Amino acid sequence: MKLYILRHATAKDLGNGILTDESRPLSDQGNREALNLAAYLKARNTEIDLIVHSPLTRTTQTAEHVAASLSVKSQASDKLSTAGDLHTHIQVLDEFKSLARLLIIGHQPVLAQFIFKLVGADRKIGLTYPPCSLAVMDVEHHAYGWGGLLGSLLLPTDL
Numbered sequence: 001m002k003l004y005i006l007r008h009a010t011a012k013d014l015g016n017g018i019l020t021d022e023s024r025p026l027s028d029q030g031n032r033e034a035l036n037l038a039a040y041l042k043a044r045n046t047e048i049d050l051i052v053h054s055p056l057t058r059t060t061q062t063a064e065h066v067a068a069s070l071s072v073k074s075q076a077s078d079k080l081s082t083a084g085d086l087h088t089h090i091q092v093l094d095e096f097k098s099l100a101r102l103l104i105i106g107h108q109p110v111l112a113q114f115i116f117k118l119v120g121a122d123r124k125i126g127l128t129y130p131p132c133s134l135a136v137m138d139v140e141h142h143a144y145g146w147g148g149l150l151g152s153l154l155l156p157t158d159l
Contacts, residue, residue, distance in 0.1 A: 001093075001097065001099060001102060001140070002138060003104070003118075003138070003139045003148065005103075005135045005136075007107065007133050008011070008026075008062045009058070009061075009131050009132040011025065012027045013055045023056075024058050030058065030061075032064070034062045035065055036132060037156070039143055040072070040159050041066065041069065042069045043151065048103045050099055054084070055078060055081055059106065066105075079092050082107050086110060086114060090114075090146060093141070107131055111135075115127065115137070128155070131156070134154040136154070137151060
């Protein structure tokens with residue numbers, strides 16, 4: 001499976017009428033980041049079968065930008081919310097293992113842990129994964145679980 005792991009774009013801070021973390025929308029910068037990434041993926045004829053994202057506002061908005069650009073369906077999964085963990089992210093892979101190309105959109109710090117788990121790396125090495133960063137991986141399910149190779153890591157500053 002070709003797996004795309006995207007951290008949501010930059011969100012507004014709490015305050016000024018934003019009362020909960022769950023309801024934080026994308027900032028103006030975040031909307032630009034998501035639109036730039038969507039344009040980048042479209043320009044490279046990226047094919048994705050499905051986008052699965054956290055139900056939080058900022059991830060939903062990030063997914064909407066990418067889905068519209070690539071003409072692909074998206075759906076929310078509580079397993080990718082800020083309450084999710086490494087185990088729930090693996091469950092998402094299990095649920096959609098029949099797909100050839102999956103994009104998941106979620107939150108730190110679990111996304112970095114998820115990437116480390118899939119490549120079999122030590123989580124102590126650290127990973128810069130700012131908002132709207134995209135990891136592209138080739139993953140497979142083996143008898144011992146999921147594993148794969150990190151093909152590229154795209155930061156918003158790379159666009």
